[in-house]
Amino acid sequence: MPSCELDSTSKPVLVPQKGGESVAVIGAGISGLIAARTLQDHGFDITVFEKSRGPGGRAATRRIASGITFDHGAQYFTARDPQLISYVESWSARGIVAEWYGQFVEIQGGEVRTKSNQPRRFVGVPGMASVGRELASNLRICLEKRILRLTRSGDSWELIDAAGHEHGPFHQVLVTLPAPQSAELLGTHPFAAEAQSIPMTPCWAVMAAWERRIEVDWDGAFVQDSALAWIARNSSKPGRGSEPDCWVLHASPEWSATHLETTPDDVAGVLLQAFAQAVGVPLPPASFLAAHRWRYSLGSDPSERKVLYDRETGLLVCGDWLAGGRIEGAFLSGLRAAELLCEYSGSLSKPTKLP
Ligand SMILES: Cc1cc2nc3c(=O)[nH]c(=O)nc-3n(C[C@H](O)[C@H](O)[C@H](O)COP(=O)(O)OP(=O)(O)OC[C@H]3O[C@@H](n4cnc5c(N)ncnc54)[C@H](O)[C@@H]3O)c2cc1C
Structure with a gap:
């Protein structure tokens, strides 16, 4: 048998039983x-x-420094099935997940529309990795x-x-x-x-932080007709620090597939421009900027x-x-x-x- 230790990141709840299959x-x-x-x-x-x-x-959190974290993979999750709902209730009671009461919009050609029929969105606290x-x-x-x-x-x-x-x-x-x-x-x-x-689609994710808040009045945007498909103010999720202002940008599957071998620095530069264009405000220089490539993100x-x-x-x-x-x-x-x-x-x- 392999010489592996029990995971030590959380307190033990049960001692694994030996002798089972x-x-x-x-x-x-x-x-x-x-x-x-x-x-x-x-x-x-x-x-x-x-x-x-x-x-x-893929339910991951990148920690850069104290107070600077990014959920660069899965952004949130929904819970429609009763079995998952039971877990979510238990996790919520223990502070492992919380509902994200953000403002969610759609952006197309510079026009911002509030999303209707919103599902409840849950996130890990203090990051998606907590689940x-x-x-x-x-x-x-x-x-x-x-x-x-x-x-x-x-x-x-x-x-x-x-x-x-x-x-x-x-x-x-x-x-x-x-x-x-x-x-x-x-x-x-x-x-x-x-x-x-x-087939599973790739996704380039950009993590960017600013010392001053970016002035937009929403927290998550589904973007059309852009290199980007999703923009989120990571800092607006529950249990994250509000300073600096941390954002996650996800490129569309098509853009990600076309630019799979582009360098992370080049990807970060292009997607930052797409962000500025989508929100329609000039962006000051970011205090942190990095890109991560997910070779497999979604598909079913x-x-x-x-x-x-x-x-x-x-x-x-x-x-x-x-x-x-x-x-x-x-x-x-x-x-x-x-x-x-x-x-x-x-x-x-x-x-x-x-x-
Ligand atoms: C950019 C992005 C955005 C997403 N957004 C959302 C969202 O908003 N909401 C949502 O619900 N879902 C979202 N998802 C999808 C969600 O993250 C996944 O559906 C879910 O996390 C998949 O879990 P899994 O256990 O099936 O697979 P994975 O999370 O991929 O787990 C597989 C594990 O196997 C490991 N592994 C791979 N190969 C080997 C090997 N050879 N040996 C040992 N270990 C190996 C990997 O490191 C990984 O830890 C997103 C995913 C990405 C990448």
């Missing part, structure tokens, strides 16, 4: 974490493998472990990481990566072709199956792309994967719906 969860985004957590709560012996330095995946951190508490997570290959020997799975180390054996493997990365890892398994058929399978499960070999695939995309889809897909494993492993009861 072993499951390797690959990817510590929202789908992998909710699945891992639910399975661990039901007695499975869980190990999560994550290629980056922290949990949360992943909460779900990760007390899980055994191997960070900075990029899994390159899955091999099946006898009735178990072995994982090989980028450094060539083997991890295992595991009874079951749950792959929770964006569709193209899942396809790569699944190799010759038939699920690879299904994952390969789901129109059939919305939630999970792919090969019961014979104990291979499952879940992720946002199997359940309508976005954080809610990731959550529901991960939860369904855990429910399936619980249902098919004889002695365990069904998962509870509350955290």
Whole structure:
């Protein structure tokens, strides 16, 4: 078994039980974490493998310095499904998420229109990453472990990481990566072709801060006919500092795809100009400016199956792309994967719906 510690970012809630069926969860985004957590709560012996330095995946927060943070990936999430609503109520009560009561508009050709029929928008506090951190508490997570290959020997799975180390054996493997990365890892398994058929769009994100407030009277804008698709005053979200004035700009999928190999500095310059044009006010020099490329941001399978499960070999695939995309889809897909494993492993009861 891998030598990984329990995640230490949050206080322990439950001691993982040994002796249950072993499951390797690959990817510590929202789908992998909710699945891992639910399975661990039901007695499975869980190990999560994550290629980056922290949990949360695309629900991420970049911290530059004290008071300067940016949610450069997912901006907010909606909760329509009763299972997610239960979690959101519990998280809200504990200050892990809060509703973002911002002013949301549409901007087209310089014209600003207030958006009607607004959903409730929730954000992690003090950043989107807090949702992943909460779900990760007390899980055994191997960070900075990029899994390159899955091999099946006898009735178990072995994982090989980028450094060539083997991890295992595991009874079951749950792959929770964006569709193209899942396809790569699944190799010759038939699920690879299904994952390969789901395109996911890239997104260039710019993070910019100003010492003085940018004078616009809205907090989030859906932009049309521009290099930008979304502009948000990050500082307007609950639990963030108001100084400096921090903004996140997301390029449109088309612009991002065309400029995938453009340098971050050039991207930041062009998107800042698009921002000035969209808001119609001159921008003073930013006190912080950086760009981040998300190679895979959004995309989903129109059939919305939630999970792919090969019961014979104990291979499952879940992720946002199997359940309508976005954080809610990731959550529901991960939860369904855990429910399936619980249902098919004889002695365990069904998962509870509350955290
Ligand atoms: C720019 C942007 C804006 C978005 N805006 C919104 C929004 O406003 N609202 C909303 O609801 N959703 C939004 N989303 C989508 C949302 O972030 C995702 O739907 C959700 O976070 C996906 O969770 P997941 O667990 O399915 O995948 P991920 O979060 O992608 O998790 C997969 C994890 O696997 C890891 N990984 C990848 N390859 C390997 C490997 N080989 N070995 C080990 N680990 C690996 C990754 O590092 C990652 O942590 C946005 C996404 C982006 C990028």
